[in-house]
Amino acid sequence: MSVREADKRVLRTPFYSRASELCQTNLWSPWKAYTTVDCYSYVEEEYFAIRNATGVFDLTPMIKYRISGPDGLAYLDKLMTRKMSKLTPGRVMYSAWCNDLGHVLDDGTVFHLEENLWRLCSAERHMDWLQATALGFDVEIEDETDDVVGLAVQGPTSCQTLKAMNLSCVENLKPFQHMSFDFEGTKLMVSRTGFTGDLGYELWVPSEYAEKLWDTLFEAGKAFGILPIGSHALDIVRIEAGFIQAEVDFVPALNVVRAGRGRSPFELGLDWLVHFDKPVFNGRRALLKEKEEGSRYRFVRLDIEGNKPASDSFIYNSKKDIVGHITSATWSPSAKKNIALGSVEMPWGRLGDELYAEIYYNRELKWNRLMARCHVVEGAFFDPPRRRETPPLDY
Amino acid sequence: MKKYDAIVIGAGHNGLTNAAYLAKSGMDVLVVEKNPWIGGASVSRSLHEGWTYSNCSYVCSLFRPEIYRDLELARHGLQVIPYEGGLTFMQDGDYFGNYSDHERHHRELARHSKRDANAYDRFSADVSRQTRLIRPFLMRTPPDPTSFKPADVMELVHMLKTYWDLGEDILYDTMRFWTMSVGDFLDEYFESDVIKAHMAGSGIIGTALGIYSPGTAYVLLHHYMGDVDGSIGSWGFARGGMGSIAKALAGSFQSFGGEIMTDAGVDKILVKNGETKGVVLENGDEHYADIVVSNLDPKRTFLKIMDENDLPPDVVKKAKNFKIRGSSGKLNISLDGMPTFRGIEKGHELLKADFHFIDSMERMERAYDDWKNGTWSKDPYVDTLIPTQVDPTMAPPGKHMMTVFVQYCPPKVNGEEWTDELRDEFGQTVINQIAEYSPDFKDLILHAEIRTPRELENEVGLTEGNIFQGELTMDQLLFNRPFPGYAQYRGPVKGMYMSGSGTHPGGGVMGAPGVNSAREILSDLSRKNVTPEAFSDE
Known part of the structure; x- marks a missing residue:
């Protein structure tokens, strides 16, 4: 057999x-x-x-789409929350794209390969959405994964x-x-x-x-x-x-079943990818409304006391109310910190907020529980200068 | 002349740790260092263009992660990279490999002895029990068992309770473990000579004792109680060499406003009316502070840079009797390429860690016999690593740097001082041993730094070149380190403190003595404690 x-x-x-x-x-x-x-x-x-x-x-x-045609750039500008006009041949841009509710379908990178030719790399499959958005644009989309x-x-x-x-x-x-x-x-x-x-x-x-x-x-x-x-x-x-991952730190909007499980770019710390100064893009109206009325959640990067990774922990405020949860956690061997990414309800997660992670860990089949103080931090936990240096030093 | 709040003598890792915490608490702190460079035994220097050596200490495990995190040493450029592997070459052409993966390691052990492969689990659990016991005490000041001060009594009760909680059987084991020899200890688990020889090395490194000398089982524990990123017993390379640890500590210290003065050897600690007033440098300059911390070993501290008249006779006597015997040497070698080793393919994962060429307990003990007879081991136990297989910063691409720690090497040769000729002869002995297992090794050598206890003493300032600032035997550990009555980092003169490896919890690039000492100083000054609490293993 x-x-x-x-x-x-x-x-x-x-x-x-x-x-x-x-x-x-x-x-x-x-x-x-x-x-x-x-x-x-x-x-x-x-x-x-x-x-x-x-x-x-x-x-x-990684899912890869080949996007070609004279309307390619205009198409990408409609698809993406970020302004794509600076995406000239030889350049790559990171962006998110949303459904009409303003919830993130995915985030990924777009490569402008040559005149009228682009590649979109994403975590999830999006052919259906990409085709739907292509209505009225002279573009061709192929899956080249x-x-x-x-x-x-x-x-x-x-x-x-x-x-x-x-x-x-x-x-x-x-x-x-x-x-x-x-x-x-x-x-x-x-x-x-x-x-x-x-x-x-x-x-x-x-x-x-x-x-x-x-x-x-x-x-x-x-x-x-x-x-x-x-x-x-x-x-x-x-x-x-400090990078988020689909299906780990957020549910791609396409897969959301339960109401409220989707996340907007604002709720994933991706505010900088949303450009309202372009007149049309998917999700614009909902995102504008959210911008005015406020978001439901905040994405947080947390520096957690102690050395026990806070995987799947609930996050509490100082009154011991559950205000969110950890989506990714690890001990950072480079920052030498106990770090995590998480999602908390507004208004929690501001710099200086007193938050705690409820950490469970196992020692020889006995479970221990601990409430560890979390400090909200901005930016990457580890950010070496070589990341930006051009040309980079030898090591 | 400007008056500082504190002066720390010696810019080794413990001195810098101590100084960083004093400065962090807001004190105005000066570190004086005799060498033109900082680091003490955590030092990286380039002696052959393109290559960097970890001239003294060469691998890292014991450095306390709480300090690493709290002083933001990562931000100040420190990166400790754990390594996996290790092996002992055998005379019959085989080897014994040390795999981190449990199942792979079991297969390797079983290749030499099926029974030992299973006994290894018992061994690991027993050693883990002991490390679990000692680790929480690394970042604590030992209690004085003769004192009735509430803090001492409470700490003693805490210590006894921790021991008592182990249960009766383990308590017996602990008492035996702390006093027995590493040879006897390993004999209780293993039958294979090469397996025992491979593990026994940890019991004698830096120690003027043989594998069957009582007390060496603890030395093994001392090498097993550290961790890298929470993995207990793991060892790692500091990227760029061990000097990176001192550099990061100095960066952290300076970020708190601290000042470091190099080429500033101390001639004397100034004492007036029973209180420290500062230091006099060898060049005659005086610097003042009411707090003076010596990071030097107890012998140097009390017999060289303090006036006997300023000290109780008891302390002078204890310092004179302090056991700090030189027993180790070191070779740092620039290699033109990766050497070939007999019986194992180039680039094998086991070669990325420590390797050794003594495959029996008999040969281990004979190596010690030579030391007792006043000479270096003719068939030495070496702890050899080629860190450049992992660290790209210490040699040009494709080239390599080898660090060879050698046990045993005496402070004097047959009672005579070392000479350059004898030093080179010692180096040749080591090179010959390695060359027996590596046919192209000698041809690849571009440069070698050979260090006997003479060089270690003269350059680093370690008496007799003892790497731990005093032997790690029960009579010199915990409340006995460096001597009874002085184990709480306070010297016999008001304002004078100790922070070196000669204090609890002892040697290795640990930082714990430095932080513990800082905590005591801050407490004496009624300043807020800014030192971190130990991470719990529980």
Whole structure:
């Protein structure tokens, strides 16, 4: 008896042959259509590859749409809450997009590849919404998730690694810019983007060049401490960077069943992505109303006393009322802090508010409970200057 | 001349920790350091262009996370990166590897002994019980068992209660554990010689005792009680070398307005009418403060920079008798590439951590015999690491830096002072041992810094080059450290304090003596306690 390949629940990414060779733990988890590595060796080791050297993460399962046509920019401007007019060829922009209730469907990055050609990378699938918004625009939208593969190459020695791949002038790439290089008869796109809040790049090629890209990259990175990283290590760095993740820190509006579970950009700390000075965009009316009347929730980044991660904790105010909950939590090995992201009811979560996380933790099958003081902080928990430096220093 | 609120002598990690907390509480603090650089034994220097060494201490685990967080050392540039792995090379061409993953480690142990593989779980649980017992006391001042002061009585009761709560069986184990030898301790669990030899190293590092000398089991515990990011017993590299710890501490100290003076060796602590008044530097300059904290070891503090006439005879006697014997040496080596090691492929994960070349308890003990006979071990126990496999900042890309800690190396050779020739001969002994297991090792050496107790004493200021500022045996631990009656960081003269590793809880790059001492000073001055509370393991 055997299961037909087409009946396998999750697929192997084009990097599978390489990833499985390097995976000591043999621990994998499904991510969208694909199986991906949780942890290759030790989470700590992979975490520090990102913060100390170079960590490489397989981005294949990220949803990618190819958007083309003369109306592309106008279309994106309607779709996104952020003004896209500055998105010129060679640039990348991060934005959120909303439904008519002003609730976030997803957040992601848009690459302006060349004249009249864009790529949208997102966590969730959105073809239905993208097509619906396209009414009246001369654009074409294709799902290219399986055709294009990406590797995130992140960390203080990532630029040196790319230089060792002979990608000339890659060091001049500024954050949210991309450029292309000839690579083995195809085009390799390199963007200075990432999900780590560190110096880092993402490398994109057609899927059939995946293994070649992996091999070239790892050979180049040998002297720079390159290591593949799994999703567990990535999760720690993205929380340190203060980045939200769909289905973890918010429910994508498309999936919301229960009333009130959606979140607006204001309620996810994404105010800076909402540009009312453009006349039309999806969700504008609802967001304008929210801006005037006030939001229901506030997204908070919390520095929590002690060293017990506050995963799934309730958040209390000083009167011991439940005012919210933690959505992501970890001990931060770089900030050396106990950190978390959370959602609290208005008006709580202001700087200086007295908040507590109710933390449960297990010691040899005995559960302990503790109320740990939380301090609201602004910005990333770990924000190294190299993230912005161009050209970056050597490490 | 300006008067400071406090002067701290010695810019090692404990001195800087102490100074940072005094400054954080609003005091005007000066740190004086004899060297042109700071760090004490937490120092990174470049002696060969392109390479950086961790010249003395070389790995980090004991540094208290509460201090790391509270003084915002991450913001001041400190990054401690845990490493996994480690192995002991065997004479028969095999090796014993140390895996962090439990199941993988079980398979490796079982390769040498199935019984030991299982016994390892018993060993781990027993050691965890002991670390759990001692960790909460690292950031506390030991009680004086002879005092009837409420604080002492309460702390003593707290300590006894913690011990009592363990239950009778564990209490017996604890009493034995604190006094027995690491050899006897390991013999109770393991039968494989290489497994025992691999683990016994932690019991003798920095210690002028052999694996079968009573008291060495505790030294093993001392190396197991630290943590990196909550993982107890883990060790890590400080990115950029151990000097990064001192640098970050200095940054934090300076952010509170503290002042550091280098090239400022202290000649004497000024004492007038039984109170400290400041320090006189070797260059004759005087600096004044009512609080003077010595971060130097007890011998240097009481016998070198204090006047015997200012001290009770009892303290002078105790300082003279303080056990601080030199037993270690160190090699720091610039390598032109990654050496090949016999029996294990290049780039193997086990090589990213500490490796050793003594595979039997017999050889461990013989290494100590040489020290007792007045010479360095001819077949030494070395703790070797190549941090550049992980840290990209300490050597050019593709090149490597090796740190080799050597046990044993005597303070004098056959009763004679060290000479440069003897030092080089000692270095050659170590290099030859490594070369036996690595055919290309010698050809890759570009530069080597060889340090015997003479260099450690002269440069760092550690008497006899003892890395712990005094041996970690029961007679010199807790309320006996550095000596009975003086374990609460207060010196015998009003206004004089101690903050070095010679005080509780002892050596290692820990910061705990520095923070505990600061807490006592602040309390004496009736200032608000700004030191952090220990994280609980419970």
